Amino acid sequence: MASIRFDTGPRTGECVPLDKDKVTFGRSNNSDCVLSHPTVSREHFVIEQNNGRLFLVDSGSENGTHANGQRVSWVELKNGDRITAGPFNLIFDASDDPDPGSGVQSAIPSADDNSISTESQTEPRSTGSYPRHYLEGIDHFNAGRYFDAHEVWEEIWLRSSGDTKTFYQMLIQAAVGLHHYERGNARGAKGMYNNVVDKLNRLPSCLMSLDLDDFARQFRAFFAELIDNNDQPVPASDEPRPRIKLLSRETDWSL
Numbered sequence: 001m002a003s004i005r006f007d008t009g010p011r012t013g014e015c016v017p018l019d020k021d022k023v024t025f026g027r028s029n030n031s032d033c034v035l036s037h038p039t040v041s042r043e044h045f046v047i048e049q050n051n052g053r054l055f056l057v058d059s060g061s062e063n064g065t066h067a068n069g070q071r072v073s074w075v076e077l078k079n080g081d082r083i084t085a086g087p088f089n090l091i092f093d094a095s096d097d098p099d100p101g102s103g104v105q106s107a108i109p110s111a112d113d114n115s116i117s118t119e120s121q122t123e124p125r126s127t128g129s130y131p132r133h134y135l136e137g138i139d140h141f142n143a144g145r146y147f148d149a150h151e152v153w154e155e156i157w158l159r160s161s162g163d164t165k166t167f168y169q170m171l172i173q174a175a176v177g178l179h180h181y182e183r184g185n186a187r188g189a190k191g192m193y194n195n196v197v198d199k200l201n202r203l204p205s206c207l208m209s210l211d212l213d214d215f216a217r218q219f220r221a222f223f224a225e226l227i228d229n230n231d232q233p234v235p236a237s238d239e240p241r242p243r244i245k246l247l248s249r250e251t252d253w254s255l
Contacts, residue, residue, distance in 0.1 A: 002054055004033070004047070007082070007089045015093070018054060022183075023047045025085065026059070039063050039086035043187060047077070050147060054094070056083060060180075060191030073192070074150070074176055130208060131156050137171065138244045146179040167207050170199035174219060178241065186226060193223045209246040218242040 004016040004025075016023065016033045025033045026043040035044060041061040048055050054077045058065040066084040067075050079094040133156040140149035150172050157168035177192030200216045222239045 002092070002094045004083070005091045005093055007091045009088065018047055018049075021049045024059075026061075035085060035088050037086045037088070040088070041187075044085045045083075046185075054092075056081075056092075057188070058191075059185060060187035060189075061085070073173070134168075134208065137175075138246070141171070141175055142243050144178075144182075144241060146175040146182070150175040150179070163203060163207065166199050167203060170196055170203065173199070174242070177223075181223075181226070189223070189226060193219075193227060206247065210244060211247055215242060215244065 028042040045065040137152040180188035
């Protein structure tokens, strides 16, 4: 069974079994693993099982969650990955992993992540007017498959630059925010909402045939009740989920 092992401090060697679909870590006594320190949020991060894989998901913590020294929002864990939350250093042990390795492989960019170089990288193969990954991600997003949307868009985000990179980062974080919302993670959803709104304010009104003013209206309307009610659980929203509908190329003045 996979587990998390304390690597430093008085709890060195202590293991936390990852025996549930969602294992919570934080300062709260209600956490599955209590991390008692003022720099740790009440719910700091969780480890989720999804399609047979394990993911480290930051819960909108104030001081951030780091994997192998990189601040992350969401990352698939590999054997030996080092997790840091406040003063706590933990090691992921995938006991049934046939090919041990380390390193962050699929981190969703955090709000201030500009560390990945785009040199010597090329844009993925396009289908029609736009890259295939962009269009596939839209299909997943509109179908409510937010996890799948983030994975597809991540492929193209890594190879982008400038406003286009910010645009893909915004879409990824929108998908993550909706995933948090669906799972009842109010703190995580609010954190992603703020990241998305910040990027929308910096992007043009239309990009990649997407009317960003309209998308912003949808996104704000859906999250309005959650944002207005501080420290409340995720409400049951009657608002339709945000959808992406591309304009024709003739109306996209960003091209």
